[in-house]
Amino acid sequence: MILQNAKIYGQAGKWDIAINGEEIKSITPAANNSGDGDDNAVDLNGKIVLPPFVEPHIHLDYALTAGTPRWNKSGSVFEGIEIWSERKQIVKETKEDIKQRALKAIKMQIKHGIQHVRTHVDVSDPTLKGLEALLEVKEEVKPWMDVQLVALPQEGLYTHPKGEELLEKALKMGADVVGGIPHYELTREDGVRSVIKALELAEKYEKLVDIHCDEIDDEQSRYLEVLAAEALKLGIGDRVTASHTTAMASYNDAYTYKLFQTLKKANIHFVALPKANLHLQGRFDNYPKRRGLTRVKELLEAGVNVSFGLDSIMDPWYPLGDGNLIHVVEIGLHACHMTDYDNIVTALELITTNGAKTLGIKEGYGVKEGNKANLIVIDTDSEYEAIRTQAPVIYSIRNGEIIVETKPAETTMNVPF
Template sequence: MLLKNAKLYKQDGKWDILITNGNIQQISQTTESKAEDEEVIDLDGKIVLPPYVEPHIHLDYVLTAGTPRWNQSGSVFEGIEIWSERKQIVKETKEDIKKRAMEAVRMQMKHGIQHVRTHVDVSDPTLKGLEALLEVKEEVKKYMDIQIVALPQEGLYSKPEGESLLRKALEMGADVVGGIPHYEPTREDGVRSVICALDLAEEFGKLVDIHCDEIDDDQSRYLEVLAAEALKRNMGHLVTASHTTAMASYSNAYTYKLFQTLKKAGVHFIALPKANLHLQGRFDSHPVRRGLTRVKEMLNEGINVCFGLDSIKDPWYPLGDGNLMPVVDVGLHACHMTDHDNIVKALDLVTTNGARTLDIMEKYGVKEGNQANLIVIDSDSEYEAIRTQAPVLYSIRNGEIIVKTEPARTEMAL
């Protein structure tokens, strides 16, 4: 396959990309004569970039909003209550969970996502959600790489079997150790859950991704515990803090001190702009806090931050269709990042920054010698791609087109 006249993301000029045997053989501004049987696609200056990365989704929860009831307060805590109620009322099978998850995977594929990190609830003693997603991971690996986070959604120490279930989930094949310290019964239990997660990660050789301080309480400070422990163990590059919305309520003096630890530790951050704009500030009158972590400030300090969607129609967030481009759009607005410099590099937030978080950078990117995993979006400008929320025209994996979308045609009388 030969992709002609491509615009490489954040590079000038037009390039030809030669793909053979599933790999990128050559990237050049002039390509040698092609073989007779070679497929040629003229991209006419459209942007080519590595596939989108969804670093934070809950595939076991998708498409469940409204059952057994809708989240009236819109809060994180009511979402957890509803999910707990649903497990008691709706007796889903593993096949039911797989069916919903596969529908969401198809949505993500349509929008150019080839790398996904999904959390799965391991508070359920049956662990059928984990079993379902392990099977989904295997069945879709030709089209998508999936990392699975074992998340004790109802708290690690709210139930006697919490630790043993988390350990069992890792033994079954979960890729990442999760946690939710701000939901634990006490501050001490929250700290203990962070220590436990890092202990298990070291024991099993896993990554770590903690739902950390997803609350508007300025005294919720498990992030400092997570970062300090990661620093002491020299494993910050393997550790991710998701949400960290309490950071929006921290004082500037405390945040300055915290940033020094974060930079030394090298932990990664995932912000969920659409979900947390919806969930946070629910206990405020006016002014209502936006409830997003300090994305712009952390990026300016060289701390790795990426964007994710979080949910697709579940008890925590009633919308979403797997598309990350609206997440970028909303995030830029909410984080006051609509200056030109941030707009033209905004796709980093759903590509390379996410790849660093998932620890897949070694084989990620549109480079000679890499696997031919890439997407083509309907724009010839990074700025216009964000302004128009350019759709994905092609998603190519291992040199094969797995998604092709024809652009919409509009006729006007004017």
């Protein structure tokens, strides 16, 4: 296959990208040839080619459950956890039910150019059927998507009577990443202990770490400093991710300045969830209502890796979502005051290269000779217009094969000007 007259994201000019089997064989200046008459050539007419989108934070075992057994009226994180706990008691789902919901959500993601996903899985259920289901899903979707599974003690590592035992069992079963939720523990001391335990287990089983960290508007919720400090002491910061960290939006600037010195040394990753946290946070505020997002712009300016994720597709925490990460980027840029030109034209890094770093994808990712022929094409020739127009993915290519093709909408306007 040859992708002719392609614009590579972030680069000037047009290029011909030759794919041989599952590999990018060569990238050469465009010869201005038309693909007519060559069955293996696709003329992109300057459309942008970039590596596949990366979803760094989703909950596939929760997907498509919004409204059962009830809707989240307060819109808060904590009511979402309550509803999920109630649902497990009332709705007797089988492993197959969970698989089918997850597969439906994955098809939405694949449609929108996502080929790498990190999904959190609730391991507070003693049966661990959610983890079993997603372990099977992970294997079944390998030809089209790479999936990482985070073992998440959703009801608290120590708040749940068997939380620690279930978390370790989940890691032995094959979960890729150690999760945690320290701000949901009964006391600050238990929250600190849960963070330290997560890192201990990561070292023991040679796993990555991704903590739901300070997803609350409480300016005194400071588990992030514990996570960063412990990761720094152990020298494993590149394997550690702090998700949400919404309390950082409420920290005073003097404390935040000190915290940033630790964050830069620790080299941990951050995931912000603009859609979900704009919906969930500030629910206990009257006015002014907090935005509920971490300090994305400041973290990036400090050289800290940040990626954007969706978090949910129709579940007790977030009632909307369809897997489209470009929508997440646009909303995130607005919410984080990042609508200056320079941030707009580099914004897709938040759901590509930055996400790949978060997931620890070190080889074969990117539009480069010798890399895997995993690419997407979006319907624009401009990085700026990609964000302004929410350009759709028109091709998703996996291992040298087109797995998704979307024909752009055509509009006929009957107006006199």
